[in-house]
Amino acid sequence: MPQCDWRVRGLMLVWIGFTLLVTGFVWIVPIEVFQQWAFDRAGQGQFERFEAVGSAEFSVWLSRIACLAAIFVSGIVWWNLDRWANFAAETWAGLRAVTLSSSASNNSTSRSLVGRLRTLGGRALLIVWGVLFVVHFANGIRERIHEWPYFRFNSGDVVLPNISDSNRAVIRYLREATPENARILVASDQKLFFLSYYLRPRVLLHRMHPESEHVIPLKDQERKLNAYRLEDLSPHDLEQMPHDYTLEYFEHPDFVERGRLLEDRGWIEFMRRREQNPTLIPPYVVRLRPVEGTRP
Incomplete structure (x- = not known):
């Protein structure tokens, strides 16, 4: 087996020394230092600072794990450097051999030119595939760093991203209060796309x-959406939408009747338990009722 070049050994020593320094830095310096650094450089918005602190935490832990992995792999390579160098040389030679193409043309000059072009084209495609892999991998890491403050180790079905806090609370209440096969007739001034999606396999009828x-809704009920109340639905409407629960869910002040905010005791107990506030009165109406004769 040929001996590894001394320059390769020197580069490996430099790499191992650099990795040890970086590992020591990211493990010795407290995470709070990195979080404060990110916080100071974030914008003035509450969400921007929240994202900056969470992303800094994820980046530090990712760096710590990556550095340990790099030291482990580098140590294995160093102790078997001659064998790894020989493996790399054989792999490179084999890769060049399998990407070498020739032409079936009878003309030797044409055969040589076409074969060379096919060889260059195949190797160029391999390089492009490698670059694409690196770009997509780096973009995946970047996206994970950005999403970590919100998702951490949770799925979207648990976090319920990109919806209002009120929609999120209603979804979690209905998941707790209704079975999965429920058919829920809803009277609401809200767009129910997210509720319908995250409450599957329940069926929402609206x-x-x-x-x-x-009409596109605006945040904080800045734009009123006209809506039907339950009493506005005709017997024909109800016959067309067989259901075993009714849900009244209104947020706009014109639809919120203050005297009905405490009608659904299950909803009130859920919100008070969720917010850890025994006197909380939610500012919007949520009233869930089973239809008599369809549910125990």
Whole structure:
């Protein structure tokens, strides 16, 4: 077996020394130092600072694990450097051999040119595939760093991202209060796309007001969406939508009747337990009722 070049050994020593220094730095310096550094450089918004602190935490732990892995792999390579160097040389030679192409043309000059072009094209494709892998891997890590403050080790079904806090609370309450095969008739001034998605396999039945079908809602109920109340639905509407639960869910002040905020005791207990506030009165109406004769 050929001996490894001394320059390769020198480069390996430099790499191992550098990795040890970086590992010592990221493990000795407290995470709070990195979080404070990120916090000071974030914008003035609450969410920007929250993301900066969470992303810094994830980045530090990722760096710590990556550095330990790099030291472990580098140590294995160092102790078997001659064998790894020979393996790398054979792999490179084999890769060049399998990507070498020739042409079936009778003309020797043409055969040589076409074969060379095919060889260069195949190797170029391999390089492009390698670059794409690196780019997608780096982008995946970047996205994971950005999403870590919100998701951590949880799935989207647990976190319920990109929806309002009120929608999120209603979804979690309905998951707790209704079985998975429930059919829920909803009267609401809200767009129920996210509720329908995250409450699957439950079925939500909602008669949307025609004036609200193509209206885009704004945050904090800045734009009122016209809606039907339960009493506005005709017997024909109810017959078309067989259901075993009714849900009234209104957020806009014009629909919120203060005297009905405490009607659903299950909802009130859920919110007070969730917010750890025994006197909490939610600012929007949620009233879930089973239909008599369909549920125990």
